[in-house]
Amino acid sequence: MRISVIGCGYLGAVHAASMAELGHTVVGVDVDARKVELLSQGKAPFFEPGFEEILRRNVEAGRLTFTADYAAIAGAQVHFIGVGTPQSETGAANLTYVNAAIEGMLPHLGQCADGVEVVAGKSTVPVGTAARLAEQVAPTGVILVWNPEFLREGFAVKDTLDPDRMVYGLPDDEQAAADAQAVLDELYRPIIDAGTPRLVMDYQTAELVKISANAFLATKISFINAMAQICDAVGADVTALAGAIGLDDRIGKRFLRAGIGFGGGCLPKDIRAFQRAPMSWGWGRRSASSLRWTRSTTPCATPW
Ligand SMILES: NC(=O)c1ccc[n+]([C@@H]2O[C@H](COP(=O)([O-])OP(=O)(O)OC[C@H]3O[C@@H](n4cnc5c(N)ncnc54)[C@H](O)[C@@H]3O)[C@@H](O)[C@H]2O)c1
Incomplete structure (x- = not known):
């Protein structure tokens, strides 16, 4: 072809x-x-x-x-x-x-x-x-x-x-x-x-599959980083915790390494675009702004 x-x-x-x-x-x-x-x-x-x-x-x-x-x-x-x-x-x-x-x-x-x-x-x-x-x-x-x-x-x-x-x-x-x-x-x-x-x-489901896959991966990283903060506060070990919860098939081990957040060419820009998207769906200012868009210099470590 x-x-x-x-x-x-x-x-x-x-x-x-x-x-x-x-x-x-x-x-x-x-x-x-x-x-x-x-x-x-x-x-x-x-x-x-x-x-x-x-x-x-x-x-x-x-x-x-x-x-x-x-x-x-x-x-x-x-x-x-x-x-x-x-x-x-x-x-x-x-x-x-x-x-x-x-x-x-x-x-x-x-x-x-x-x-x-x-x-x-x-x-x-x-x-x-x-x-x-x-x-x-x-x-x-x-x-x-x-x-x-x-x-x-x-x-x-x-x-x-x-x-x-x-x-x-x-x-x-x-x-x-x-x-x-x-x-x-x-x-x-x-x-x-x-x-x-x-x-x-x-079309719209295919477009959303890609965006939601990246949003979910970003959520996993942000979740384990939030858990790391709690572990620090209480003296727990986030690596042991991630290994233990990751053995559950419903959770899985991947993207559960606590660290400095995430960057790269796709996740930060794709989740920001996703945060902006409700505007173009006509959801109005109130629902869109409730997603709290931020221009942090350490993007997306804790997007909320
Ligand atoms: N890189 C990845 O890992 C990856 C994975 C999945 C999806 N994507 C998506 O794929 C798309 C491309 O990403 P990328 O990483 O390849 O970007 P890239 O910046 O590496 O490549 C984009 C290319 O498009 C060219 N270009 C720009 N305008 C053009 C035009 N009018 N005509 C012809 N060429 C033009 C640029 O010169 C550049 O070479 C993005 O939407 C990205 O989100 C990327």
Whole structure:
């Protein structure tokens, strides 16, 4: 299958190389000329175990190319959106790059000769984004799906090729949903055949699955940090406590290490965007402000 990946940062570059590894012909598009140059030479712009190996192998095999020219996506059957959704001044997700990606893609959509053409969003976005973008691409005849990404940095190649699950957020129209699902199933065939759960749902649930997964992970870290404060106060040992409660299957050991809080590229910005989201759902100032947005310099250690 011919596919394109818009935005070749951490998510996009790994996704592009991984899809080429599955045998697809992939073009990656990025506005960063230096990144395009490095990737085109098979050189990873960041360290990720196993990534440079599959990048180089597929660039050399001619299955994987990179460019800054959106025209290169014309004729591909699936177009992934993997651009950044950083935190804006207000804490809400900045969708400038997603919007620019759609604008860049639009003139080149609807030219696939091989069947149903799909735009698949992978970036982490607030609820409502997929429905809005679907309206924008509708005149081209292309179907939009939301296919959020759950990869962990450090395990990105493994998580892309052997994920815990795949989520398809599909349109309400039954025929369009069935058509888009068939295209994604064909694209991901080796991953599905390996037994990976593939969960089908509507746009808004797919968007929320990603956001709530990160919110839950953040909650676990913040919970054990709150317990650490109590342990300090009463002379208890939080490491022993975490080990003991983590043996309960309902709780689990992961993300229960007390520490200085958390950072990284995703959890802080994603939970802040989640805190801002009620505003755009029309919940009004009272309910949104009850979530108490803060711009702490030690983000999210205790978000409440
Ligand atoms: N990094 C992760 O571990 C991870 C995991 C899951 C989900 N995500 C989500 O994936 C998205 C991308 O994250 P990332 O870490 O890859 O970000 P990143 O900053 O590493 O990469 C974004 C890339 O998009 C490019 N870009 C920006 N505007 C563009 C445009 N108009 N056209 C083409 N390219 C453009 C940038 O140059 C950059 O290379 C975010 O929404 C993030 O929340 C990231």
